[in-house]
Amino acid sequence: MSTKHDCHHHRDNHRHKLYRHIAIAIITLIATILFTILLIFLILRPSKPNFTLQDITLYTFNISTTLTSTLQITISSRNPNSRIGIYYDKLNVYATYRNQQITLPTMIPPTYQGHKDVNIWSPYLYGNEVPVAPYLAASLAEDEMAGTVLINVRGAGKVRWKVGSFVSTVYRLNVNCPAYVTFGNKNINNNNGGYEVGPAVKYQLVERCNVDV
16 A cells, blocks of 8 residues: 555656646746847947937917917937837927926827838927926016026936837936027017017927937
8 A cells, every 4th residue: 555655746746847847947937038149239338319300390489477388399319229219108298497397298109110210200399388487587578588497308218129020128318409499589578577488489409319218
């Protein structure tokens, strides 16, 4: 009886060892594949995309106790990598003045950017009666009186890198495009003491943007 029991016990141990060896082999194979992909990814050293603010068309820029603005921008993105693609999973663009957001974010549709490809987007940015701090309103009034206002077009989103069939985890993308806008046509709004800028003026800029990934 003990001999038969020992035989079954021996077979169970052999089976468990076989399963353990198979599991270790599978884990080792997966780890080797992932390490190889990571090594290739590090050797290729992906470069962050290049963004350029090409132009701004200003339709409305009214300042009184609040700020109302409507503008259209043309912004381009170039993938400098020859072997790595870029997935733009999410990208919102908006305008700021002295680090205060003055328009709502506008979403750029998710897209894939191939090797050395260039994408161009022309979204509208809207801000309706946005409250501004008193010191910002004073600074903006001074800038308008001087005829030039520094507006920053910013982008915030998420990107992934694609190497062959391998796709990386998500990375945060931040874009900052400074743009000096010269106001050559200002009208005093007598109803609220503020300023109105118009009619629509298109400013050709071709400004390189700062990009952090």
